[in-house]
Amino acid sequence: ILNVEQSPQSLHVQEGDSTNFTCSFPSSNFYALHWYRWETAKSPEALFVMTLNGDEKKKGRISATLNTKEGYSYLYIKGSQPEDSATYLCAPRGYGGSQGNLIFGKGTKLSVKP
Amino acid sequence: DTGVSQDPRHKITKRGQNVTFRCDPISEHNRLYWYRQTLGQGPEFLTYFQNEAQLEKSRLLSDRFSAERPKGSFSTLEIQRTEQGDSAMYLCASSLGSGAGELFFGEGSRLTVL
Numbered sequence: 001i002l003n004v005e006q007s008p009q010s011l012h013v014q015e016g017d018s019t020n021f022t023c024s025f026p027s028s029n030f031y032a033l034h035w036y037r038w039e040t041a042k043s044p045e046a047l048f049v050m051t052l053n054g055d056e057k058k059k060g061r062i063s064a065t066l067n068t069k070e071g072y073s074y075l076y077i078k079g080s081q082p083e084d085s086a087t088y089l090c091a092p093r094g095y096g097g098s099q100g101n102l103i104f105g106k107g108t109k110l111s112v113k114p
Numbered sequence: 115d116t117g118v119s120q121d122p123r124h125k126i127t128k129r130g131q132n133v134t135f136r137c138d139p140i141s142e143h144n145r146l147y148w149y150r151q152t153l154g155q156g157p158e159f160l161t162y163f164q165n166e167a168q169l170e171k172s173r174l175l176s177d178r179f180s181a182e183r184p185k186g187s188f189s190t191l192e193i194q195r196t197e198q199g200d201s202a203m204y205l206c207a208s209s210l211g212s213g214a215g216e217l218f219f220g221e222g223s224r225l226t227v228l
Binding site for chain 2: 044
């Protein structure tokens with residue numbers, strides 16, 4: 001069983017707070033790491049696909065970093081807004097020799113209060 | 115709307131009945147994936163297709179589950195002799211080509227087995 005850990009499981013912040021989540025995974029056989037945002041009653045939406053050690057990606061107020069040697073990725077949200085409320089999922093790919101599927105963590109559920 | 119569409123969005127059935135879900139991927143995408151998500155868990159990989167070929171199937175998937183993608187376009191996921199443990203959200207996603215490309219998800223089909 002592949003072990004993808006996300007922490008914290010849930011997070012409650014005030015509007016304007018900055019926050020970050022962690023995704024950890026065993027570093028062997030790494031191919032890529034995906035981050036998705038899943039809002040209630042909507043479909044999961046890709047945020048980032050990261051492949052290289054040291055990768056940093058940014059989309060608006062959201063950014064992510066990747067460390068493939070130690071097996072972790074951080075997702076940062078600067079100045080959280082209520083519309084950022086969602087479950088954030090990470091998923092390594094190409095794990096255990098398979099490049100055909102993603103192995104998702106349980107996600108971090110973010111709630112941003114106005 | 116040219117996104118991934120799934121049908122039906124909700125299905126309630128009695129234990130022992132068969133159910134079938136349909137997924138229409140983004141038209142130019144050659145890869146199609148099925149995932150299952152239960153409460154408190156991340157999406158769990160079931161199977162994926164490249165064009166019409168089913169390239170990988172989860173070992174967790176029982177023989178009651180079967181998926182097809184005739185002609186490499188839409189896909190169906192059938193569950194025979196449903197059990198209460200099959201109650202979940204069934205997600206379909208598609209992607210373009212191989213490599214680390216992001217997945218585009220549908221809104222899912224929620225199954226409730228009574």
